[in-house]
Amino acid sequence: MSEMTEKDLLAARNRRYRRLQTLRCKNANDIRAFVNDMGVCLLFPVQGLEMPNVYQAVAGFDKETTSKHDDPTISLTWGTKDESLGKRWWYYGKLLRGKATLVSLELFPAFYALSENFGSEDDYLLEYEAGTLSNDAKRIYEALQKEGKLHAIQLKRASGMYGDENKTRFDRALTELQTGLKVMPVGVAQAGAWHYAFIYEIVSRHLPEECAAAQALTRPQARDMILARHMKNVIQATPQELKKVFGKILI
Numbered sequence: 001m002s003e004m005t006e007k008d009l010l011a012a013r014n015r016r017y018r019r020l021q022t023l024r025c026k027n028a029n030d031i032r033a034f035v036n037d038m039g040v041c042l043l044f045p046v047q048g049l050e051m052p053n054v055y056q057a058v059a060g061f062d063k064e065t066t067s068k069h070d071d072p073t074i075s076l077t078w079g080t081k082d083e084s085l086g087k088r089w090w091y092y093g094k095l096l097r098g099k100a101t102l103v104s105l106e107l108f109p110a111f112y113a114l115s116e117n118f119g120s121e122d123d124y125l126l127e128y129e130a131g132t133l134s135n136d137a138k139r140i141y142e143a144l145q146k147e148g149k150l151h152a153i154q155l156k157r158a159s160g161m162y163g164d165e166n167k168t169r170f171d172r173a174l175t176e177l178q179t180g181l182k183v184m185p186v187g188v189a190q191a192g193a194w195h196y197a198f199i200y201e202i203v204s205r206h207l208p209e210e211c212a213a214a215q216a217l218t219r220p221q222a223r224d225m226i227l228a229r230h231m232k233n234v235i236q237a238t239p240q241e242l243k244k245v246f247g248k249i250l251i
Contacts, residue, residue, distance in 0.1 A: 004236065012235050014062070017052040024060030028080045031058070035090050039107040039229035043081060043092075043100035049245050052233050054081075054102065085199075086186045091207065093185060094178040096245060105210055107229060112203075112214035113222035114249050115181040119204060119211050121145055124182060133180070136161065136173035141182055144202050151189035152197040174200070223250050 004012065018024055018034060025031045034057050035041060042053040044065050056063055059073045066074060081092060081100075091108045095101035103111055116132070117123045124141050127133035136159075143158035144150060152174075156162040161170040177183035186206050187199035204211045214222075227250055231237065242250055 009236060016233055016235065018057040019059075019061050021060040023057075025054070025057045025076075027076070028083060031076075031080045032084075032089055035102045036104045036106070038104070038233055040096075040101065040103045040111075040226065041233070042096070043077065043102060046097070046099050049097060049099070050234055050237065050241055051230065051245055082188050085188060086206075088207070091184065091203075091210075093181075093183075094175050095181070097247070098175045098179055105207070107225065108207065108210045109213040109217060110222040110225040111249075112181055112211050113217040114219060114226075117181055117204065117211070119215060121202060121204060127180075134173055134176060136169050137176045137180075137182075140170070140173050141177060141202070144183060144200060149186060149199050149201045151187075151191050151199045153189075153191045155200055226250060 014020055015023065025034050031054055034052075034054065038052050040051070042049065042051060044055045045053045055065065055073060055077045058076050063073060068074065081102075084090065084092060088105065090105060091101075091103040091111075093101065095103065095111070116127055124133055124138065128135075128138050139159040139161070140155060143155055147154075147158055150158060153162075155174075156166070156170055159170070161173075174183065181203050183200050184203050184206060185198040186201045189197045189199050191197040217225075226246070227242075230242075230245070234241075
């Protein structure tokens with residue numbers, strides 16, 4: 001297929017990403033359909049990562065993010081994400097480049113098959129022994145393993161990382177566990193100074209069927225599934241652009 005002009009490519013992406021008023025997501029059901037159609041997308045746009053996102057699909061145009069909490073686009077995007085936690089609508093977590101990512105349950109096994117997990121809660125020990133999982137991440141994971149679901153404040157205490165001086169370490173380790181598909185948010189608790197804290201759980205506990213389905217996929221099959229869906233969305237992409245989005249997952 002010959003390359004499209006820049007104008008044609010942008011127009012095609014706007015249609016695919018629902019960045020048109022006639023196609024925009026107006027409610028939670030529309031957002032669910034959008035995520036299932038995309039297979040994988042971001043919650044908000046991220047500079048340098050070419051892929052669809054929920055926020056602009058709700059806006060119906062290429063809208064910049066805002067910090068205004070009363071913005072209707074923010075409200076529907078964030079509110080639907082919170083409503084979805086624990087409901088098995090999709091996978092949600094800091095997956096691609098440590099940014100908020102949504103993956104349909106249909107496509108999720110492909111991502112899990114490309115992770116270092118094999119479906120057992122003890123898989124993390126192999127990574128820790130190999131030096132590819134940090135001690136802080138290990139402590140957080142083991143706290144969840146022992147205690148079950150915990151909100152962020154409880155998790156900080158259980159892992160010995162409570163206090164402002166440990167905030168950066170805790171956040172970094174929690175992102176590490178999410179990008180490694182070991183831990184994911186599954187709810188929101190009214191806790192902490194802002195009365196808002198994510199509740200976390202081990203991925204293989206929350207999505208056991210999807211994690212089990214990953215075992216039937218070879219790594220090449222999983223890569224092909226993800227790449228096919230992503231290319232359907234973005235229409236055209238260079239190897240460099242793919243590497244920006246997926247890192248070593250696909251390249």
